[in-house]
Amino acid sequence: MDFRDTAAEAAFRAKLRDWYRQNFDPSAIPGAGRPDVDFMRSWSHKLFDAGYVGLTWPEEYGGAGLSPSYQAIYFEEMVRAQAPEHIGIIGLNMAGPTIMAWGTPEQKQRYLPKLLSGEEIWCQGFSEPGSGSDLAGARTTAVLDGDHWVVNGQKVWSSWAHIADWCILVVRTDPAAKKHEGLSYLLVDMHAPGVEVRPLRQITGDPEFNEIFFTDVRVPKDSILGKPGDGWKVAMTTLLHERGTLAFALVGQLRQHFTRLVELSRQPAPDGSVPADDPVVRDAIAREWIELQSLAFTNYRTLTTLLTKGQPGPESSVVKLVWSEANQRLTKLARGLQGLSTMLDDEGGVWDGYWQYRQLRSRGNTIEAGTSEILRNIVAERVLGLPRSR
Amino acid sequence: MDFAFSSEQDMLRTAAREFLAEQHPLTGLPAIIDGEPGWRPDSWKQLADLGWTDDELTLLDQVVLFEETGAALLPAPLFSTIALALPAIRHDKDLVASVASGELKLSLAWAESGRPQGIADTGLATTVDADGRVTGRKVLVPDATFADALVVTVAGPELRLVRTADATVTPLSTSDRSRRLSEVEFDAAPSQALGDGSVLGEIENRAFVLAAAEALGVGRRALEDGIAHASTREQFGRVIGTYQAVSHQLVDAYADLELARSLTYWAAWALAEGDEQADVAVAAAKTAATEAAVTACERSIQVHGGVGMTWEHILHRLYKRAQWLEAFGASGRALRAKIADSVIG
Incomplete structure (x- = not known):
């Protein structure tokens, strides 16, 4: 048992602390602590350029390949500097790890680098008006039509959907199968025709989360993680990371x-x-x-x-x-x-x-x-x- | 950042758990502690042979050990000898050897009536004269009837070692029968010098860490009983553990105990390493772990229903030890005041 940094950890911490000192001034954050999207975007780019995003991710996907203890040090120093987080919280903590665990090599190459850089922002399409905690009750459907899934339905409580480029979406692809076995996990372009985002005003007054409506949205057949029917298992990977890292x-x-x-x-x-x-x-x-x-x-x-x-x-x-x-x-x-x-x-x-x-x-x-x-x-x-x- | 126990510490935990389950099962405890002398003096040699009274054990080793002896409510003067007295005699190799071999059992007599009763509080009425004779009255002395000698705090402050045979020990009816308190009267009792009071702060911190460790064991045991009951008892045709009003209470007890466990390990490490946050870490661990143990016992009693209120059930024994530990040394309020002084200024 020893709570001190190793020599390598101490060096990393010192360098990071110095970087914050040179690059961040807490008084420069606008809006009394409310998230400011433009500021967070530019700040996230800065973090990425300095190499502090995806510390534990494999180097082949643009990460630093470090042990989780470095991620812990990163958060400690972020707090110490009173600096904001990266804007892509859902991408980094949920979509990214799930794509790493279930994605094809092509999917990993396509999505992970832009996710890390903050160039593409992700949101989560899990909850629905009729199924919140009971995720397996999802009723948004995806039906195969040639080379595309056709998605119809409604998601809710999707943080950052109003600025997101991509969505990790749980849909029902086999209505005849048992509740947990009829689900699939799609990666959906938020700019595709038929996707409509309606911000919901929270009790804070901010529109942080949203409703997403899908009307005949065509999603390429291969934009799926795992096989059709694997949706529940893939979603569990996402939630594990949501509650872990x-x-x-x-x-x-x-x-x-x-x-x-x-x-x-x-x-x-x-x-x-x-x-x-x-x-x-x-x-x-x-x-x-x-x-x-x-x-x-x-x-x-x-x-x-x-x-x-x-x-x-x-x-x-x-x-x-x-x-x-x-x-x-x-x-x-x-x-x-x-x-x-x-x-x-x-x-x-x-x-x-x-x-x-x-x-x-x-x-x-x-x-x-x-x-x-x-x-x-x-x-x-x-x-x-x-x-x-x- | 390494939070892992060594393989030796893992072995100590396993060995202690197995030994206690076999030699000191909780089922046999009431007959021992409700009778006299209130423990099994013949068992002390066994504990010494296991190395439990050895000064070689680190504080972290002792944390591992005391969680297990706490869970067993082991009625022996181990806490009083190791946590309360050992640091005061550490400079005397002969005394340390006598403790290690099991020949010498100790306790600490610090509190006096009508004065502040913290271990490190000074301004004592008990005195020692030029011939080394101690005169005064100490209250709330743990395990004094089991001990061969007492470390006594006297005005100065100074520490003296007095044989219990040279003092008048009056046992008090104590709610926690497994850790009894006594009054001790010294009337020109011969004593041995142990040094000044500078070690009292260390004694207090060590005792708080080990009280926290015992509390983790007590709370864990009460929680296990609660889980076992909720997994078998049926009402309205269902096992009561399926009712969330029942299961969520047990989850909260588990959460409190695990968080307190993290604090206790941190405090032990910080104290052993002389870390600058040691004092506040110890204060946090002591109040969090003892409060978590008390609450775990209360939730377990609630989950047990009426049977949890009976004298025959073991839960009240655990509950009373948890209350003992929470009341010992400093209240949660006092410890939080100390923390506030550090974090607010």
Whole structure:
């Protein structure tokens, strides 16, 4: 057991820290912490040019071929520099790993380099109005017509679909087969005729996620991952990565929020009091620090198991669950320090509405990427070995 | 970044688990701890022969070991000898050898009535005179009835070693029968000098890490019982573990324990390495692990229903140990105040 960097890791960290110092100024981020698409795009290109995107990806696909510990260091330094993430979160964490696992050599060459560079942005077409947690109930159809699949249906809650170039899409290709066996996994051009994206306004006011309507959209027959009918298995690869590699990014974001919470607590509140002088506030902040550290070190445990045994240990299954609730508590705590001023929007509010946005956005954390109810069912059945609940 | 245990540590864990399951099964525990003397003195030599009282064990080795002895609620003065007293005698090779061989069992007498009762708190009323005679009254001394000698904190601060035979030990009725507390009266008791109080901070930190390790074992055991019950008990024609209102409570207990486990390993490493975050890591581990253990026991009692409330069931024994560990040394509130001082300033 040793939590220090190896010599190579320390050198990588020092170089990265220096790079951030030279290339990033946190005060240059527009919009009080709301994602700004243009800024994130140009920032992502910069990261890619410097070689910091796809650190763990094989070199043949444009990655750096490094061990996951370097990805962890990357997130730690990103947080330290208060820098934003790469814009292609869904591409890097979900579409990319799935294409690597299931794609043909041609598919890998076609999609992966542009995904890494941020040139092409991906979105996810899994949930539907009638099937959210119950992914296998998907009703969007794809019917083979000559050399093309013809897609009809509706997807929902697709983050970044309004700026995406490609979509990983779960469709029903065999209505006669059993629920889990009639699905296929397509790669769909978002610019194709018949694809319509309607932004949904979230409770934050931002149109971060979308509805996608598919009307007779023609998708080349070979734009499929795996064989027809493999859709469920391929989708599981995607979800595994959604809940695995993202853990470091999630905890990194929580650490950023924590650092800013401490900063906020030291400043006079709108009523002139200093929250950091209040023992009750101090106790609550200490609780959040404990939770943050426990998540960070659980990630390190997972990383060690991943490096030594090839797959993460069972403890990794609770990180997203606990993180989501911690992020909600922490952002609520921050807003609670602001009195009624917490209700003032954007420029009128404390920190230009930073905490209001972060807190409202955090309500989605226990819903997106597996609801907390579904995640608890998964841990109960697969980790604790309890009987299936359905 | 390497979070792995060595193969020796993995072997220690397995060996301890097997030995305890065979020699100290929980099923046999109530008969021992509800009677007198409250443990099996003949078992101590076995523990020493296994190397468990050896000063060669690293803190991380001890974390591995104490999770297992915690899960077994092992009624022996191992925590008091190793976690509370050993650092105070470490400079004396003869005493260390006596502990290692099993001839000397120890505890620490630190708390006094009406004064701050942290291990490192000073301003003590107990005194030692020029002839080395200790006079005063200590309260809440763990396992004093099992120990051959006590490390006693006296004004100065200074540490003295007093044979229990030279003091008056009055056992107190203690909720956790497997780790009893006593009052100890010293009336000009002869003593041996052990040095000044500078080691008390180290004792406190080590004891907190090992209390956290025990708590992980206690909580794990309570959770396993809860899972076993929920997997077999049927109501309304279904195993109750299929009801999410039941299973999700157990998932939350598991999550709390695993997160606390990460903190405990981090704290042990940080303390052993003299890392700058050692103090806050230890504080976090102690409060998180003991709270997780208490909550795991409470959830397990809830999942068991009425049977979880009965004296015959083992759960209340685990619960009371978890409560002991949570109350020991410093409250969660005090530990969080310490953390707040560090992270907020």
